[in-house]
Amino acid sequence: MAGWKLEDDFVALVADFGSLDAVFALQGQRITKDEISEVIRLERAGVGYYVKRYRSNGKGLRRFSGRTRVMTECRNLKRFAQWGIPTPRVVAAGMQRQKGSFVRGALITRELVGTCDLSQLALTRDPRLANPDWVRNISQQVASITRALHDQHFTHNDLKWRNLLVNTSDQVFLIDCPSGGFWWGPTLRYRIVKDLACLDKVAKTCLSRTQRLRFYLQYRGRQRLNASDKKRIAQVVGFFEGRE
Numbered sequence: 001m002a003g004w005k006l007e008d009d010f011v012a013l014v015a016d017f018g019s020l021d022a023v024f025a026l027q028g029q030r031i032t033k034d035e036i037s038e039v040i041r042l043e044r045a046g047v048g049y050y051v052k053r054y055r056s057n058g059k060g061l062r063r064f065s066g067r068t069r070v071m072t073e074c075r076n077l078k079r080f081a082q083w084g085i086p087t088p089r090v091v092a093a094g095m096q097r098q099k100g101s102f103v104r105g106a107l108i109t110r111e112l113v114g115t116c117d118l119s120q121l122a123l124t125r126d127p128r129l130a131n132p133d134w135v136r137n138i139s140q141q142v143a144s145i146t147r148a149l150h151d152q153h154f155t156h157n158d159l160k161w162r163n164l165l166v167n168t169s170d171q172v173f174l175i176d177c178p179s180g181g182f183w184w185g186p187t188l189r190y191r192i193v194k195d196l197a198c199l200d201k202v203a204k205t206c207l208s209r210t211q212r213l214r215f216y217l218q219y220r221g222r223q224r225l226n227a228s229d230k231k232r233i234a235q236v237v238g239f240f241e242g243r244e
Contacts, residue, residue: 004094013044017092023106026051036069041111048111049091057102070095070105073178077109083148086173088112112175114168118161122206129206134170139211141172143218146195149180155191156180161202193232197239 004020006013016022028042028051037054054070074093081087088109095105118138121129128134142164149156156163157179165173183191196219203212213225216236220229 004092006092007090009089010091013091016044017049017108020094020096020104020106023051023092023108024053024104048113050088050109050111052107052109054095054102054105054107057105068095068102068105069178070107072181073176074107076177076180077175079152079154080174080177083152085145085148086171088173088175112165112167112173115165115173118164118166119202120162121166122161122202125206132211135207135211136214137170138166138172139215140218142199143215145172145174146199147219147221150192150195153182153184153188154180155183155188155195156198157191157194159195159198161199193235193239196232196236200236201240 004018006017010017016026026040026042028040031039031041031050033039036056037052039050039052041048041050043049052070052073054068057068070093074090077087077090081089088111091108091110093105093107096103120126145164146159156174156177158177163174163176165175167173196216199215200212203215207215216229216233217223217225222229225233
């Protein structure tokens with residue numbers, strides 16, 4: 001993805017999103033910032049957009065890696081859409097290299113209107129979490145999304161509640177996946193456990209054990225646990241022990 005691409009459906013925004021230079025000159029509401037990237041939000045014609053600008057691909061050899069965060073995140077969002085997983089639309093993306101080293105990159109996505117991430121709901125003890133029907137519906141959607149990823153031999157690698165959005169129509173969306181990828185064999189099995197453990201890390205603070213078990217059964221598409229399910233659940237529950 002060396003260079004820059006504005007998706008055909010958004011050519012009317014070429015003045016703002018038509019080049020890396022233009023994108024890095026944009027001003028907007030800062031959402032996040034760290035040593036690698038920043039995210040700003042802006043509006044054009046009443047529509048919100050999120051601009052994620054990377055100033056680094058990481059430390060050491062990551063600067064020269066052919067696998068860049070911005071390239072990976074863009075491809076993964078497009079994969080999610082192809083797999084039928086609700087996710088933000090990619091508006092534009094690209095990057096710049098100099099002498100083989102990553103210089104900068106950016107990814108622009110269209111805002112998902114009226115959404116809130118699940119971690120915020122947990123943090124504020126949102127009343128919806130006390131509604132068993134609402135929880136069952138959201139749980140089924142998250143389970144279906146997670147299963148769709150894993151059926152492709154793909155893991156998110158940061159499948160936390162903050163990367164799952166829900167809108168006012170109770171539809172769940174998956175976002176923010178710069179480190180996800182394809183795996184096989186024992187590595188895939190380990191990373192599947194990691195994905196499930198990341199989800200359960202917050203779930204155990206605000207959902208009942210019955211609700212957490214129902215999620216796993218929804219994920220597996222079955223009514224009862226078998227021996228392999230019980231072994232995996234033990235791995236999920238114990239995944240972060242001694243790591244925090």
